[in-house]
Amino acid sequence: MPQTYKARVFVTLKPSVFDPQGHVIVESLHSMGYAGVADVRQGKYFELDVEAESADAARAMVSDVSNRLLANPVIESYRVDVA
Amino acid sequence: MPQTYKARVFVTLKPSVFDPQGHVIVESLHSMGYAGVADVRQGKYFELDVEAESADAARAMVSDVSNRLLANPVIESYRVDVA
Amino acid sequence: MKFAIVVFPGSNCDHDAYHATTAVIGQQAEMIWHKETDLRGADAIILPGGFAHGDYLRTGAIARFSPVMQSVQAFADAGGPVVGFCNGFQILLEAGMLEGAMLRNRSLQYRCEHVHVRVERNDTPWTGLCQPGQVMRIPIAHGEGNYYAAPEVIDRLEKNGQVIFRYATADGETTDAANPNGSLHNIAGICNERRNVVALMPHPERACEAALGSADGKVVLDSVVASLRAGVPVVAGR
Amino acid sequence: MAFDAATLDRHGLKPDEYDRIRVLLGREPNLTELGMFSVMWSEHCSYKSSRVHLKTLPTTGPRVVQGPGENAGAVDIGDGLAAVFKIESHNHPSFIEPYQGAATGVGGIIRDIFTMGARPIALLNALRFGPIDNPQTKRIVAGIVSGIGGYGNAIGIPTIGGEVFFDESYALNPLVNALCLGIARIDDIIKGRAEGVGNPVYYVGAKTGRDGIHGATMASAEFDEASAEKRPAVQVGDPFMEKLLLEACLEVMKSDALVGIQDMGAAGLTCSTCEMAARAGTGIDFDVTLVPRRETGMTPYETLLSESQERMLLVVKLGREAEVERVFERYDLHAVKIGTVTGDGLVRVRDAGVVVAEIPGPALTDEAPLYHRPMKRPADLDTLRTVDAAALKPRPSLRDAALALLGSPTIASKRWIYRQYDSMVRTNTLVPAGYGTPVVRVKESGKALAISTDANGRFVLLDPKQGAMMAVAEAARNVACAGAIPIGVTNNLNFGNPERPEIMWQLGQAVEGIGEACRAFDIPVTGGNVSLYNETDGRAILPTPVIGVVGLLDDASAVVDRRFRGEGRTVILMGEQRGELGGGEYLKTVHGQVRGVPPRVDLTRELAVQQLFPALVAERLIESAHDVSDGGLAVALAECCFDTNGIGLSVDLAAAIGDPWAGAPADAVTDEQTLFGESAPLIVVSTAAAQADVVVARAVAAGIPARVIGRTGGSQIRITIDGRDALALTVAEAETTWGTAIEARMTSRRAGAA
Ligand SMILES: Nc1ncnc2c1ncn2[C@@H]1O[C@H](COP(=O)(O)OP(=O)(O)O)[C@@H](O)[C@H]1O
Numbered sequence A, B: 001m002p003q004t005y006k007a008r009v010f011v012t013l014k015p016s017v018f019d020p021q022g023h024v025i026v027e028s029l030h031s032m033g034y035a036g037v038a039d040v041r042q043g044k045y046f047e048l049d050v051e052a053e054s055a056d057a058a059r060a061m062v063s064d065v066s067n068r069l070l071a072n073p074v075i076e077s078y079r080v081d082v083a
Numbered sequence C: 001m002k003f004a005i006v007v008f009p010g011s012n013c014d015h016d017a018y019h020a021t022t023a024v025i026g027q028q029a030e031m032i033w034h035k036e037t038d039l040r041g042a043d044a045i046i047l048p049g050g051f052a053h054g055d056y057l058r059t060g061a062i063a064r065f066s067p068v069m070q071s072v073q074a075f076a077d078a079g080g081p082v083v084g085f086c087n088g089f090q091i092l093l094e095a096g097m098l099e100g101a102m103l104r105n106r107s108l109q110y111r112c113e114h115v116h117v118r119v120e121r122n123d124t125p126w127t128g129l130c131q132p133g134q135v136m137r138i139p140i141a142h143g144e145g146n147y148y149a150a151p152e153v154i155d156r157l158e159k160n161g162q163v164i165f166r167y168a169t170a171d172g173e174t175t176d177a178a179n180p181n182g183s184l185h186n187i188a189g190i191c192n193e194r195r196n197v198v199a200l201m202p203h204p205e206r207a208c209e210a211a212l213g214s215a216d217g218k219v220v221l222d223s224v225v226a227s228l229r230a231g232v233p234v235v236a237g238r
Numbered sequence D: 001m002a003f004d005a006a007t008l009d010r011h012g013l014k015p016d017e018y019d020r021i022r023v024l025l026g027r028e029p030n031l032t033e034l035g036m037f038s039v040m041w042s043e044h045c046s047y048k049s050s051r052v053h054l055k056t057l058p059t060t061g062p063r064v065v066q067g068p069g070e071n072a073g074a075v076d077i078g079d080g081l082a083a084v085f086k087i088e089s090h091n092h093p094s095f096i097e098p099y100q101g102a103a104t105g106v107g108g109i110i111r112d113i114f115t116m117g118a119r120p121i122a123l124l125n126a127l128r129f130g131p132i133d134n135p136q137t138k139r140i141v142a143g144i145v146s147g148i149g150g151y152g153n154a155i156g157i158p159t160i161g162g163e164v165f166f167d168e169s170y171a172l173n174p175l176v177n178a179l180c181l182g183i184a185r186i187d188d189i190i191k192g193r194a195e196g197v198g199n200p201v202y203y204v205g206a207k208t209g210r211d212g213i214h215g216a217t218m219a220s221a222e223f224d225e226a227s228a229e230k231r232p233a234v235q236v237g238d239p240f241m242e243k244l245l246l247e248a249c250l251e252v253m254k255s256d257a258l259v260g261i262q263d264m265g266a267a268g269l270t271c272s273t274c275e276m277a278a279r280a281g282t283g284i285d286f287d288v289t290l291v292p293r294r295e296t297g298m299t300p301y302e303t304l305l306s307e308s309q310e311r312m313l314l315v316v317k318l319g320r321e322a323e324v325e326r327v328f329e330r331y332d333l334h335a336v337k338i339g340t341v342t343g344d345g346l347v348r349v350r351d352a353g354v355v356v357a358e359i360p361g362p363a364l365t366d367e368a369p370l371y372h373r374p375m376k377r378p379a380d381l382d383t384l385r386t387v388d389a390a391a392l393k394p395r396p397s398l399r400d401a402a403l404a405l406l407g408s409p410t411i412a413s414k415r416w417i418y419r420q421y422d423s424m425v426r427t428n429t430l431v432p433a434g435y436g437t438p439v440v441r442v443k444e445s446g447k448a449l450a451i452s453t454d455a456n457g458r459f460v461l462l463d464p465k466q467g468a469m470m471a472v473a474e475a476a477r478n479v480a481c482a483g484a485i486p487i488g489v490t491n492n493l494n495f496g497n498p499e500r501p502e503i504m505w506q507l508g509q510a511v512e513g514i515g516e517a518c519r520a521f522d523i524p525v526t527g528g529n530v531s532l533y534n535e536t537d538g539r540a541i542l543p544t545p546v547i548g549v550v551g552l553l554d555d556a557s558a559v560v561d562r563r564f565r566g567e568g569r570t571v572i573l574m575g576e577q578r579g580e581l582g583g584g585e586y587l588k589t590v591h592g593q594v595r596g597v598p599p600r601v602d603l604t605r606e607l608a609v610q611q612l613f614p615a616l617v618a619e620r621l622i623e624s625a626h627d628v629s630d631g632g633l634a635v636a637l638a639e640c641c642f643d644t645n646g647i648g649l650s651v652d653l654a655a656a657i658g659d660p661w662a663g664a665p666a667d668a669v670t671d672e673q674t675l676f677g678e679s680a681p682l683i684v685v686s687t688a689a690a691q692a693d694v695v696v697a698r699a700v701a702a703g704i705p706a707r708v709i710g711r712t713g714g715s716q717i718r719i720t721i722d723g724r725d726a727l728a729l730t731v732a733e734a735e736t737t738w739g740t741a742i743e744a745r746m747t748s749r750r751a752g753a754a
């Protein structure tokens, strides 16, 4: 019986890749007075509803989807959570 | 003694707001053959390094930052995790 | 009369607004850097298009914290005419001076092309010389112009006549095909309750000379000049 | 310390090049120095294979303010102003990461322009892709186009035109050539020279990261399976940073506190320091620990070779530092002093004071190897130059052939592409992308500049010299058709592996052709770029010398484009249809052949066109002009009807005058030749009926055959040949086919998104 699973995918730039957006966010936080914020990296976050036979099958499908579409493997890495 | 905390912020469009990006992703996943993906919502994900006196203080600062800058309350909601 | 053109880091239509207000319609204009707070006696304020702060994070999100925005807010509170073109609209939304928000275009692509825009109301300082229902051919150039507001906000804007511009066909019909970005109710521009703060995603300042393909947008700048001459609330920006 | 073969190989250095390094230094280099040599002596930076050929190009003329050798060329456009322009490729990075590769390519060429003290006012892009139906190509197209837009739109420089050409050979090696045009006051032009011993050397812009290390050597090495492994960290563009740098640098340049400036592009800090020093005959002594770095633990080697984007190197007058720093601070940029100009001619690099590299500047630049590589005419060229008659059957109807051509991606409307570009910002765009040759006005002087890029790689394959001449002729003709006098040329030579004699022959022939055409037209080459090793697994791209021509219109209010202005106008055809189909779009699209002898270039007549059209436009004698290129005369006629709200035409053509082409019935010049032949120059002009006689007479007097062929009007494109019905299409069906071909393919569901 297929079930519906909630999956989350976190996509982040690989550590060596420059993140201009994060950089500008930090700078503006500093000028707003939030000196305590040392670094910001911006990524993407996806919530998916998937139908699959098992949590493992859902995870496999979402990893596949992340690899092929949600993340750009040349500059990004991703992490999948299935609940 | 201030310590460095890692915080994550998840920003998502409110459920009532149409998500053009998520919509296009679902469509292209279906055409790629992933019939099992019923819905996708795209959001933003931030990783912050913050210096604060305590985890609670870090959380308070990051919530503040999210509220004022990282999320637009008209269309988005956010969740903060501090490790 | 004198326009203040606010320049944020990353603004890039500031020159266009300057050229349109000075060389084309023969008025004075001052460029105001975002860190300044002195509006140098301006009679009207333009928040120009561009990518303030790179439009990183969200369009207009960071610009609202610039020092100049307090002066812009005070000027508007005193009834002075303020207009936002494109990124200027996005900044006014983020600053809470106008209601709603912008989503990505439904095509998910940046779009630059001439579109038709129907003027809904001429009871603002920026549209006083328009005929209601007048259709202007002016360009858009944006990736996030898909206007959204909660249903009750949209209802209120409609009821109060705060929707000032709508995407339409050349004949003035507000069809879905004429909507370039998915905006609710084909909304291209709105105003605040007091009607002195007006903003739209299209670029009237780029359509002020026939040589550039259209002079339809010039009426927006001419309107505010006429309105100020007629002595409708004049605020000297400082 | 001597280096082993593997280390040299990783640095792309040949054993004899290594020997040369030892001779130049008089000792063994250390690893840091080896790295510096490897990037500076790469094909990309040193032009070692192409330099002997490039030297033959004409580079002088009364309008030349700056020829090749600086960051960009410049030509005088009157009123104390210069047009500053250059083209640059970012081919390999755009294949690896299409969005960022294309975006950083645009960022790089913009820096080259404002580095000269010019305000950038327009961008163009010449693109080459594989067949658009391939899903991988679609992703590449989508990524490259949005990257070009993403950068240009954000920085606020209009992308006003370009060209796109599809061919199998580009499938795994797309080409992205970006051209930027700027305007400078001639007196304010600044050079990349480190003059003045004792002057401080400043670094400003983005911090240095580990990105793009060995980018310059990668751009010079052939792609193969293994390159997936050595894939360097991708450079990410930051158009916001560049916008700040642009405004701040232009402001700093207004004062005389600045001595010299150069951007850090390929080969980063190494290239900018040694080139600035070598040009001035000075040295630079600097410390890498003073360089703002993004990552911890970066070695001098990494710092010197990093290709992080959006960085500039400045030499400032001693004692004027505070002024310069203050301007940058206003934009929240922090200019940092990293070193000093010295008199000893050495680039001396320190790490916290300790010298880690010391190389004479010219050893890295002028003393780079120079190769006279062997050249050989390809053995199969004669075969390629004949048309395989058997393969030309069956011949579709003229109507089907015409529609196939209008829907061929190379010919079809590029609207899906250019509507993603802001083509209007800065309110100078008189003719935007899509309506023919793009034109921008120069507000300061009331004049205007037209600009065009062209190259037909199939023509160049089949006859490299003629093909390259044709590229120059077409670009110049395009500019003239808008009403402009061609005044300067830039070029981007995209070829395969120069170590193969056949490729080198193509390159040598092409450069000869460019030189010959430019001399005949008296247009100087003021700069350019060479991109070699465009091959995948031993298969080269079509040889693609992209030519950019800038033209000057004295009166910005008199400009024409390709579109008919109204009904009842007289249509005039200038030039001669010789019915040349070789290498053309008809043979390719309809018969799948890249064969034959490409159209012959008539330099004398091309020059006459370049002189006639600016006069016709300035005197307001013509309303539109469009030259024949891909797809031939029928396609050009149809294109004059597009974007006019459906103005049709009715014309009668004389049959082509050429010899029957191979494979055609021997007794006749065929209608295909008349309709789809790509002879040049051949120009469709429309004019008010009252002026038709004058226009024809002027053309004939200039040595250009011309005759009235019909009128505009009606809803059809009706073409007869010597009175016989040949082709009738409604404008609507033709325009729909042409207008939607690319969009339909790109938005078909499999395109992928997000
Ligand atoms: N990559 C591109 N970016 C912007 N505009 C483009 C691009 N490719 C083509 N165009 C525009 O589309 C039109 C047709 O291009 P093309 O057929 O190459 O022109 P022509 O035949 O006159 O050389 C021109 O206006 C050109 O500037």
Ligand SMILES: [Mg+2]
Pocket (backbone or CB within 6 Å): D629, D630
């Ligand atoms: Mg062409």
